[in-house]
Amino acid sequence: ENVPEAAAQAQVVAQKILGNLAQPYELDGHAQHSSVSVGVTLFGGEQREMVEEPLKRAELAMYQAKTSGRGSMRLFEPEMYTAVVTRATLEADLRQAVSEAQFLLYYQSQGGDGVRLIGAEALVRWQHPQRGLVSPMEFIPVAEASGLILPLGQWVLRTACAQLALWASRAEMAPLSIAVNVSARQLRQPNFVDQVLSILQESGANPARLKLELTESVLVDNVEDTIVKMRTLRDSGVNFSLDDFGTGYSSLSYLKRLPLDQLKIDKSFVRDILTDPNDAAIAKMVVALADSLGLQVIAEGVETEAQREFLNNLGCHHYQGYLFSRPMPIQEFEACAAQVLQVLNS
Numbered sequence: 001e002n003v004p005e006a007a008a009q010a011q012v013v014a015q016k017i018l019g020n021l022a023q024p025y026e027l028d029g030h031a032q033h034s035s036v037s038v039g040v041t042l043f044g045g046e047q048r049e050m051v052e053e054p055l056k057r058a059e060l061a062m063y064q065a066k067t068s069g070r071g072s073m074r075l076f077e078p079e080m081y082t083a084v085v086t087r088a089t090l091e092a093d094l095r096q097a098v099s100e101a102q103f104l105l106y107y108q109s110q111g112g113d114g115v116r117l118i119g120a121e122a123l124v125r126w127q128h129p130q131r132g133l134v135s136p137m138e139f140i141p142v143a144e145a146s147g148l149i150l151p152l153g154q155w156v157l158r159t160a161c162a163q164l165a166l167w168a169s170r171a172e173m174a175p176l177s178i179a180v181n182v183s184a185r186q187l188r189q190p191n192f193v194d195q196v197l198s199i200l201q202e203s204g205a206n207p208a209r210l211k212l213e214l215t216e217s218v219l220v221d222n223v224e225d226t227i228v229k230m231r232t233l234r235d236s237g238v239n240f241s242l243d244d245f246g247t248g249y250s251s252l253s254y255l256k257r258l259p260l261d262q263l264k265i266d267k268s269f270v271r272d273i274l275t276d277p278n279d280a281a282i283a284k285m286v287v288a289l290a291d292s293l294g295l296q297v298i299a300e301g302v303e304t305e306a307q308r309e310f311l312n313n314l315g316c317h318h319y320q321g322y323l324f325s326r327p328m329p330i331q332e333f334e335a336c337a338a339q340v341l342q343v344l345n346s
Contacts, residue, residue, distance in 0.1 A: 006042055007040075007042060007075060010040045010042070010075070011040060011073065011075060014038045014040050014073040015073065017036070017038060018036060018038060018071060018072075018073060021034060021035075021036045022034070022035065022036075022071060035071040036071065037062050037063075037065040037066040037071070037072060037073075038062060038065060038072075038073040038074075039057075039058040039059060039060065039061030039062025039063070039064070039065055039073075039074055039076065040058065040061055040073060040074070040075045040076065041054050041057035041058045041061060041075070041076035042054075042076075043057075057076040058076065060076060061074045061075060061076040061077075062074070087142065090138070090139065090142050091142050091146050091148075093128065094126075094139055094142055094143060094146070094148055095146075095148060097126055097128070098148055098151050098152055098155075101155065102126060102127050102128065102129065103124055103125065103126055103127065103152070103155060103156075104124070104125045104126075104127055104329065105122050105123070105124060105125070105156065105159050105160065105163075105330065106122075106123045106124075106125050106327035106328055106329060106333075107120040107121070107122060107123070107178075107327065107328060107329075107330060107333040108120060108121050108123060108320060108324075108325060108326065108327040108328075109320070109324040109325040109333070109336070109337070109340075110177075110179070110298065110318060110319070110320045110324070111318070111319055111320070111324045112317055112318045112319070113312060113317045116324065116340045117176065117324075117337055117340045117341060118175075118176065118177065118318065119176045119177035119178060119179065119209075119211070120176065120177075120178055120179070120333060121178070121179040121180075121181075121213070121320060121327075122156060122159075122160045122163075122178050122179065122180050122181075123136070123181075123327045124136060124140075124152065124156050125327075126139050144183060144185060147185070149183050149185055149186065150185065150186060150189065153182065153183060153186045154195060154199070156180055156181075157180055157182075157195075157196065157199055158199050158202075158203065160178045160180050160210070161199050161200055161202075161203035161205040161210065162203050162205070163178060163330065164178055164203070164205035164206060164209050164210060165203045165204045165205045167209075168204075168205070168206060168209075172337075172338070172341045173334070173337065173341075176209070176337070177208075177209045177210070177211050177239070178209065178210060178211065179211040179212075179213050179241060180210065180211070180212055180213065181213045181243065182212045182213065182214055183215075183217075184214075184215065184217040184218045184220070187214065187218055187226060187229065188222065188225075192229055193229050193232050193233055196212075196233055196238065197233070197236060200236075200238075206237070207233075207236050207237030207238045208237045208238075208239070210238050210239065211238075211239040211240070211241050211261070211262070212233070212238060212239070212240050212241070213240075213241045213242075213243040213264070214240060214241070214242055214243060215242075215243050215244050216242065216244065216245065219254050219255075223254050226258075227254075227257055227258060227259075230258060230259050231259050234259040239261040239262070240258070240259060240260050240261055240262070241260070241261060241262035241263070241264050241298070242255075242258070242260055242262070242263050242264060243264045243266075244264065244266045245263045245264055245265060245266060245286055255293070256293060260293070260295055261295060261296060262290075262295055262296040262297065262298055262318075263286055263289065263290045263293075263295055263296075263297050263298075264297075264298050264299075264300055265282075265283050265286050265287075265297065265298070265299040265300065265311075265316065266300065266301075267299075267300045267301020267321070268301075269282050269283050269286075270283070270299050270300065270301040270302055270307060270311070270321070271301055273307055273310055273311070274306055274307060274310060280310075280314075283299070283311065283314055283316070284314050287314045287315045287316050288315075291315065296318060297315075297316050297317075297318065298316070298318035298319065298320060299311050299316050299318070299319050299320070299321075300319075300320045300321060301320075301321045302319040302320065302321035302322075302323045302324070303321050303322045303323050304323060305323065307321075307323070308323060
């Protein structure tokens with residue numbers, strides 16, 4: 001009847017279980033350690049329910065404990081069930097979106113000193129039939145976890161390459177490149193290289209105008225396989241950029257072996273680069289590292305002329321951000337590009 005007291009007692013018992021199971025034990029003459037995650041829920045009292053219900057709640061709490069780090073305990077809260085239902089609904093909608101091609105590609109300009117337009121990054125948007133545009137921050141993690149990032153990634157790459165092929169027939173647009181984000185999960189596919197080469201061949205796009213953007217997560221495991229795949233594509237003319245550089249962990253011994261063309265300074269360092277000495281120092285380090293490796297460097301999240309000038313003085317001469325343009329649908333991007341290129345050629 002005393003819910004707070006019952007919850008407190010249950011947590012005490014759970015902590016004792018965690019402590020006992022964390023003790024080392026001997027197996028075949030070797031010391032072993034195990035970790036456990038515990039989910040706790042209350043049941044009984046005035047509420048009458050089948051035994052499956054409290055077990056489901058305990059399981060949800062257990063998965064929450066695993067998410068927060070092994071060797072921990074979580075008490076069930078109603079918000080956990082709401083989050084699971086929301087996630088399941090989103091994943092179901094996302095599966096339908098993949099099958100019905102409910103996605104759009106937006107393009108954000110990439111510019112350089114003296115040349116206001118050198119290319120664009122392709123950014124996927126979900127046009128949900130009821131909710132409208134869904135933020136990538138909301139659906140990309142679900143796509144990653146569910147494996148839907150694989151068919152979605154193929155669609156993005158195929159659409160971007162088709163756009164490159166169209167631009168190739170227009171003299172003013174032909175020099176532009178398109179950067180496409182590739183997740184670690186996509187790259188780990190055994191047939192990833194064949195997929196990219198097949199899409200390039202089918203579309204007729206120039207591989208030299210395609211830039212695949214990878215994150216530092218590709219360096220977490222199976223680096224040798226990653227290097228082989230990158231070199232094969234690089235030999236075919238495809239370019240590579242290491243995205244969000246400085247936010248994760250990159251082993252320099254691997255970094256110098258990757259056939260990269262570009263490092264990308266993350267926007268989190270650019271945002272306060274004029275006021276935070278640490279951000280300025282990191283940006284300076286990335287520029288120096290890129291220079292020593294013979295790589296281009298581009299900064300994302302550039303919103304003001306003062307930021308661009310500061311980066312320029314550091315030696316970074318390529319930029320992406322609201323100073324140049326926001327992400328926009330292809331028709332708007334091409335209209336803006338035409339204006340920029342007309343000014344440059346006049």
